[in-house]
Amino acid sequence: MKAIDPKALFRLSVLGPLVSRERLARGELQQIVRELAQREYDIPGSRRRHLGEKTIEGWFYAYRRQGIEGLLPKPRSDRGQCKLPLAVQQAIVAAKQDNPRRSIRQIRELLEAAGSVAAGSLSRSAIHRLLQQQGLSRIDGSASQLEEKRSFVAEFAGSIWYGDVMHGPAIPVAGRQRKVYLVSLMDDASRLITHSAFCLGETALDIEGVLKQALLKRGVCRKLVVDNGAAYRAQTLQGICVRLGVQLIYCRPYAPEGKGKLERWHRTCRDQFLGELDPTQIHGLDDLNARLWAWLEQVYHRTPHRGLGGMTPLARYQQDLARIRRLGPLAAQLDRLFLHRVCRHVRRDGTVSYLGGRFEVPYALAGKSVQLVVDPHAGRVVGVEDAAGERIGDATPLDALANSDRKRHRPERVPTAEGVRTGPNRVELAHHQYYGDEEV
Template sequence: MNDIPPMALFRFSVLGSLVSRAKLERGELKTILQDLAARDYNIPGSCNCRLGEKTIEAWYYAWRRDGIEGLTPKPRSDRGQSKLAPEIQTAIITAKRENPRRSIRGIRRLLESRGTVAKDELSRSTIHRLLQAQGLSRIQGSASEPEEHRAYVAEYAGDIWYGDVMHGPKVPMGGGQRKAYLVSLMDDASRLIVHSAFCPGETALDIEAVLKQAVLKRGLPVKLVIDNGPAYRAKTLQAVCARLGIHLVYCRPYAPEGKGKLERWHRTFRDQFLSELDTSRLHDLSDLNARLWAWLDQVYHRAPHSGLDGRTPLQRYQQDLPRLRTLGALATRIDE
């Protein structure tokens, strides 16, 4: 398997159960393709996260015809060559090296504002290919440790939780104004926010506190997927998960597989909650969290969700209540 190109393995993973089906019922292929095309993917060497039905269908027939060889990309005749003028290549590379965290969109905006290129002259894929050829693309994984690849939606609530931190507003803390950090855990199948809280930092203690509240309220997940940062790597967090029987999985840097739903929720949260928040009226962190929890319970969890066939996150979560793992006797082990 080590000799199979990563893109071929990715295409194979997208096809999923299709590769093991000897026969499909009439119309079944189209339904499956529509479902696969509606998902988000971490596509190797690409900034996109969606695939077209025709693309997946072509891979399916290539697999049926030639097996894994049919999924191996054919080399381009102009591979390694760039159609960009040398001075534009230099400008792109310099912009990236000046700020390694600068996005492709940010590089394009910068070059346009400087007059280096005309508006919309550069495509994102062109910039990405150049950065990748120079070893400057940040959409690259480490082969040193296993990765959690995900191309599906969890079947049941409680199967997978995703955790992430978002920078929040400044609030009165410790006699001054300090930034608050929103630590959130989302259930994959239902999009329910099992717990979320604004914290004074994004340390392991802050993350553990949110996790403990989540399991007390919502039971135990089978798997918890979080970022690969130092705070998340804390031994104390790993110990909590081990005591509670939670499988802790780390995403690779810059490519958080499967967390697209949580990131989209962050956008919704900014648009619907933060944009309406009058920070001048906040008394302290507790006041901010009280408003957050009221919004979650009364608005977000009760609003029909397009990704849930019109059901609300709370309705979808409650559908699987009989299957959820309760904390039970393990409650005594949370703070060991």
């Protein structure tokens, strides 16, 4: 399965507030695009923090036409070239070096005032590309602007899930106390916890594990709302959501009110579950999770919820069962969707390393870079793929002892007529030059 370009995943995450809407009112596209252009982003492969309105709008229409394929970066035909006259290039670089805080607009106005260029003849993009080539571009920043926030609820169960992590207690694990983290996914319309589990970390791998179980138990949501933490920004999670047709939406940093219902669930969990927990019964992570899951199914999901008009989360969720997106044919491929791909260089002995272990791959790949396909949840290596996502072989644990009796493959020599070499020979050439033989 071909990996999805990280820049395309980033662009899709920027478009979240647009593509997650079923329809846009008149003038709403420009308003949302304007708001998105005012935000700061961690742009892959760039030191900039802001995007232009035309750029975002172009991505939106490209996604509508071609889906994720429309967001793939297209290389410029003039990449690495600057068409500005040499004198203008030197003037731009000098203006920036003279005052590194000068913006592109200030540089353009300075050159126009000095008569170096005609008014309006110098584009911002030309200046930007030149400064970038010279390593003189500077990160610009601006203060965050307030965004209007309003309470809302999804119309149907399965429309929106929320994901977040809560810091949990310290429990005994392998003979010592370890802090645990509660990773949860909640359905917005019903307040049902599609899956939740205590984990030893809050990494992307922990979040993916909880998401996989939620999909198996509760079907596929249409939108997944998460915060801006590094774990949720992982390319693997973004790729999984793209392949499942789930819109991954990021809340504004430092704005927990965007997931108020999940924050309320955390408080309920602390008060009613952790507050009632008997520590003497907890001897490890399995004990803690077993009690969490029993409490969820027997207590939380069956307790009337004031925000649901007295209905229980389970009853509200079951009310929309006909609308829930089933996994369907994807169920058989679910394990494959959650596989990771890590780049590895194949050693000269035909092995690669993963999680401290060594694995043998086809010897023809020695010296090349490959994509190692792994199941990180099971710590298992599945196989090897090329850059296009095509399978090119297996990866098996290295058995150095067995290799001691293994017959090596040796390249065959190309025979020549009567064993006589037909190509150039330095020894015979030297002999001819020294003794003056007529034939070599």
